[in-house]
Amino acid sequence: MDTQTILEKEKQFLWPVHIHYYQQPLPLAHGDGMYLYDVEGNRYLDFFGGILTVSVGHCHPKVTEAIQQQVRTLVHTSTLYPHENHVKLAEKLAEITPGRLQKSYFWNSGTEANEAAVLLAREATGCQDVIALRHGYSGRSALATTLTAQSTWRVGGAQVLGIHHALNPYCYRCPLKSSYPQCGVACAEDVEQVIRTVTTGRIAAFLAEPIQGVGGFITPPPEYFGIVVETVRKYGGLFICDEVQTGFGRTGKFWFGIQHWGVEPDIMTMAKGIANGTPLGATIAIPEVADKLKGLMISTFGGNPVSCAAALATIAVMEEENLPQHVEQMGTILRHGLENIKEKYSVIGDVRGKGLMQGIEMVRDRQTKEPAVREIAHLFEATRQRGLLIGKGGLYGNVVRITPPLVVSQHEIEYALEILDHAFAEVQETL
Template sequence: MGHTHQALLERHRAVMPSWLALYYEQPIEIASGSGRRVRDGEGREYLDFFAGILTTMLGYDDPAVRAALEKQLGTGVLHTSTLYLIRQQVELAERIAERSGIPDARVFFTSSGTEANEAALLLASQYRRSNQVLAMRNSYHGRAFATVGITGNRGWSASSLSPVQTSYLGGAYRYRSPLRHLPDEEYNAAYAQDLREVLATTTSGDVACLVAEPIQGVGGFATPPDGFYGALKSVLDEHGILFVSDEVQTGWGRTGEHFWGYQAHGVVPDALTFAKGLGNGLAIGGVVARAEVMDSLQASSISTFGGNPLATAGAAAVLDQVETLGLQGNAARVGRRLREGLTELAHRHPVVGDVRGKGLMLGVELVEPAEDGAPAPAAATRVLEAARERGLLVGKGGLYGNVLRIAPPLTVTEAEADEALAALADAVETAS
């Protein structure tokens, strides 16, 4: 068997689903990594500014995480199931509950963000005795049956069948909103009024919850104004509807200004979901909810792999590093530098229609200047390829596939930010 990328691609296509997405015209294998640098299967080095879709939050081969994993491996216990007490799980849950901001919080661990959002939907629908759910247009919450049913992006919604009845709200994707030019407070108030109309026209009133990402991930880091979800929650509260904040991508300080994305909106959710960065590559996710919501299930349940000793030991080390290294502050500082550089890039190149996001979660929307700002997915693909050729890995997404997603590990340095900006500037110049 060959060891080239092409040979591996052929083997991949022979045994993997056709719908399993791959980046690049010539897909690459990430074979090794250290810090923010990775090396592919053919020996080429890259600066990674997508972090395994915002997952390798500390970068690669973090010594503290490695030590925690080696210590747990030394016990010989990698798994017990949740039928037994798991000390590491309890200790991590205590820290997350305290950090969540949710009063009287309970934590349930899963193995992914998809599973976390599925659990949140189960809890909310059981607590409210309703399968009616509100979600945002342009949203993404996972690839399982119920989460596909609340994903407001046709490109990621694989089935029209669903166990929930979903009504979609507007406003999260401000750049293409017809109300985009309103001042923030008026914009938020307009969509709060629209929520009232949605409740009156497309639901029977007894809605379980609104599930929303404070910054939409797959949706191209679409960022509503601060206070947007506060305005919506004021309407939800009138009806007893729960608010679930999907923090799978916005959690753990990535936005810089806050530890959780919901904190920009002046609200405390009834539940939040998490995953990705907490594991720094380990499979872990979960739900934090008020005790009365979490305990509303009337049947027994477990999570075979959720909260296992290895994943929770590693996650505790990740959380230690986030706190000890001041990574939320680093996200704010380096994110500010990146945003300034990207904004300058937008001023020089009309193909860049919008720069948005917070901290180390930045979106660059590419447009057709001659077509009144129409989405330019081909340009985004060209920039993605050109950046890789220049040794930089970034993401791509958005409703129209025309948004570059820039989300390096939270340990990224200012020098690495400057290096990435230079590569992106060259890539945009070439692709334009």
């Protein structure tokens, strides 16, 4: 089908709330490594990685081979029957996750992984109250939309009781109008204020992303999680770390984002990068917490043999190619290049993130920090025309998200930086 036919059929048969990037949406046909091809045969360097999902490149031959082999053997079991891939993957996650995280349950998405994490924390502690952070994103179920704290993603009205939001460590737009490090990370104290004022004084959990992804790559200062997690434990709560975006080497050096803050979660959720694009979510917990959940639990598709095979192959490639270290090196080059671009264009207010998870907050004026909404739309068209795909996020939709597959080379980063430089120059002229 050509572009026109796909877009017409989409209008006719799909819900109009399907959001797409670009004035003229971009129907894709195939992918290969760092590249995506549209249905007209145009090639794009992919610097969004299927929303931080395609960890080892599109259609990686080893992942494809593992999927094909499993599809020929057994496609479906449900969680009613044990399967070799299922236990192998759980064992591998216990090995690569920090601290004492050990026992997993598998699902199909990050939303379900977060649902299960909150359920587990509530059952394990006997408390209902959960603290999440403003600007966070947790998924699309009723509970996950309630945990989410961005008005744009709360369509339908949030309705799950017992969820409360604390201030987030958004240094560029500090909610306390202070600045780091003079602030003494005062925002971290808000978690205690919330616990003491709007809960019974005992909580089930604190749930947070190490770097807020959809929120626009908001990166907490080094002390943040140490302070908050100590508070959370003081009030009987568990720390649920949402690694859906930050997991599997994305932030460089480590397997998981939270390791940069030296804090050990009690429960961790994952999805996206775990299986290179095959649907899979996981909730892993320390044994004494996992063991507290009683009653019936099932997932028809959760942890199916094909997705688990894809995850095992993806993690094997990451280990063979030492990707967390590679990401650290490539991330340093990318960050350096972005900082240089920031020097040239006032439309860039902030560059932040870790590893291959770099955000560029665009503003119309560096003093007022007015979000550059029209300008980011322009940047998207300008980069697409030059053959580069990027992502965006942030409460105001003004943060560029740069997240190539983790196998990206220095040459590809330099090429992407060149395109970004030209595209920003074009946008800057319109200010």
